[in-house]
Amino acid sequence: MGELGLLALIFVAMLSSTSSVVYVLRRARNQQPLFSLVQISHLNAFFSLLSLIVLAILFLTNQFTFAYVASHSNIALPTPFKLAAVWGGHQGSMLFWVMTLCCWSALIAVHKQRNSRYFQDVLWIMQLLIAAFSWFTLLGSNPFEYNAEFVVQGRDLNPMLQDIGLIFHPPLLYLGYIGFSTVLAFAFAALMQPHYDHRWVLLSQYWAVSAWVLLTIGIGIGSWWAYNELGWGGWWFWDPVENASLLPWLTGTALLHAMYAARTRKMLQLWALILALVTFSLSILGTFIVRSGVLTSVHAFAVDPGKGLALLGILSVVLIGSFGLLIMRSDQVVSERIESILSRSYFTLFAIGLLSVGCFTVFLGTFYPMVYELLGLGAISVGAPYFNTLFVPLSLITLIVMGLAPFLQWQRGIRGSWKTIVVLFTVSFLMGVAVYIPQVTSAKFIVAIAWGFGVWVMTSHLFMLGRGKKLSFMLFAHIGIAVGVIGALMNAQHSTQISIKLGPGIEVEWQGWTVDYVNTNWLIGNNYTAEQAVIRFNDQNGNTFEVYPERRYYPVRVMNMTEPAIRSFWYGDVYVTLGNRISDDFYAVKLQYNAYIFWIWGCGLLMIFGGIVSGVRALTRRYSLNKRGREVVQTTAI
Incomplete structure (x- = not known):
């Protein structure tokens, strides 16, 4: 074969x-x-x-x-x-x-x-x-x-x-x-x-x-x-x-x-x-x-x-x-x-x-x-420090430019008036900062700036859409970038993590949750064996959920792998990793809160959707060009 x-x-x-x-x-x-x-x-x-x-x-x-x-x-x-x-x-x-x-x-x-x-x-x-x-x-x-x-x-x-x-x-x-x-x-x-x-x-x-x-x-x-x-x-x-x-x-x-x-x-x-x-x-x-x-x-x-x-x-x-x-x-x-x-x-x-x-x-x-x-x-x-130091200011400059893009004409001048643009920018910036501040206990200046500029990008594009501008690749992609920059900076500045020793009967307080290690399960997969922890989270409002992180062993490759457990919310993820066994019933467990991670995935989805819209339009333009070309040939033949 x-x-x-x-x-x-x-x-x-x-x-x-x-x-x-x-x-x-x-x-x-x-x-x-x-x-x-x-x-x-x-x-x-x-x-x-x-x-x-x-x-x-x-x-x-x-x-x-x-x-x-x-x-x-x-x-x-x-x-x-x-x-x-x-x-x-x-x-x-x-x-x-x-x-x-x-x-x-x-x-x-x-x-x-x-x-x-x-x-x-x-x-x-x-x-x-x-x-x-x-x-x-x-x-x-x-x-x-x-x-x-x-x-x-x-x-x-x-x-x-x-x-x-x-x-x-x-x-x-x-x-x-x-x-x-x-x-x-x-x-x-x-x-x-x-x-x-x-x-x-x-x-x-x-x-x-x-x-x-x-x-x-x-x-x-x-x-x-x-x-x-x-x-x-x-x-x-x-x-x-x-x-x-x-x-x-x-x-x-x-x-x-x-x-x-x-x-x-x-x-x-x-x-x-x-x-x-x-x-x-x-x-x-x-x-x-x-x-x-x-x-x-x-x-x-x-x-x-x-x-x-x-x-x-x-x-x-x-x-x-x-x-x-x-x-x-x-x-x-x-x-x-x-x-x-x-x-x-x-x-x-x-x-x-x-x-x-x-x-x-x-x-x-x-x-x-x-x-x-x-x-x-x-x-x-x-x-990461090198890349982040250079990309953060580049991203903020990009947001300013993207916010202005819908108002600009190709050769010279703007659509509308400067007064409208300045008012829209000011209101958008303040709105972004106002949305950000109540979400955190300790605000970061760079994140507040990103919120202001990000909301400015969203508002400017939606404003021009309301003025009759068609849905376009630019609109989805630019808003996607704005969402992604906000999500990335929120994730970098407001995520937290701790590493603790957990086992059956142990409870800890973390991020407003009571974390309870329930028990350990032993699993056998097709090509691996695994230790699976059952960890329960409860909050003061009676909300509860369980996660099941695993630690797997692959005998053929002789490798250990961790399989983290994730519980997602719109504002962030609870991310739990099961580490090494410390004693018979106790494990090293890492608890992470990853802020605004969903916004990062949303950035990609918006850009992809915008790209699909652009691709469909490009295909339509190409079809129209081919059709006009055939019509010209037929007219010439006549």
């Missing part, structure tokens, strides 16, 4: 590389292509999907004769986690990368203009990327290699990956990463034409929004998984692997702003091209961080240091080739001038600048320790 998957992967590598070479040779001679890359794209999608399905079948049927299956699965592993194991290791994740590239290419090949020279160039760029990653997977990361020794039982999947969130997190993250390859292909195919055409922005905006939404969902699920699974009670650790996903998200967000300006007002064309290149390059860099093991991370479960140089080689080719083409054709990239500082176009550029500064901040904090150590200067650590 494995031979079929390997053969399918070989077909993908051969088809993509051969078709790429033949196409570019005939194009250079101004000859008609021997074949359409549309069919090649569809064939590659079929064979790559077949290869991944075969690998999944090997996991589901416990084929431990294959080294990759034996390293990441076990007979007792539950079926959903066997599917997660398909992409849980280095080899499987790279096969999933190839499959995703092929499927994005096949989706582009469905377009009405798929046989035009421009779309053939787009598909050619996609085939080049498919060829690079399929050969990389085939020669250096083959998931269909046989085990050198006969084994009857696998090593099991890393217990940290045995969570429902990890079934969806890596695929969505990869769909987002690789989705930006389509924008790169559209952008630089436009530069390959005799005359640069800015309409590539309209054609690729749907793909850009789709990739951004998928990446946002992937990051959100990853954060939710870390919060629910790792037991430390946080939602973002500024870990190198977390930062690896944040880098293309920041530049991808900047790209959406640049594309919007380029589409509506033919502005920021060069910015859009540069950001298309940088975003996909950072996606490759993110894969390098996760899979090479060059940076230590609690998330880097599937590393293969020997493959890092090959990934860097692919990244170098993408950067050199793309930037080289951009430099050669930059004289044809002409944008309309920004006439006034007080305009939406200028504030869009300012927003791109803020996002770029944020990206550079994360990049520097992530890679500086590695470079410092490689130079033999010692080992240093850059942690």
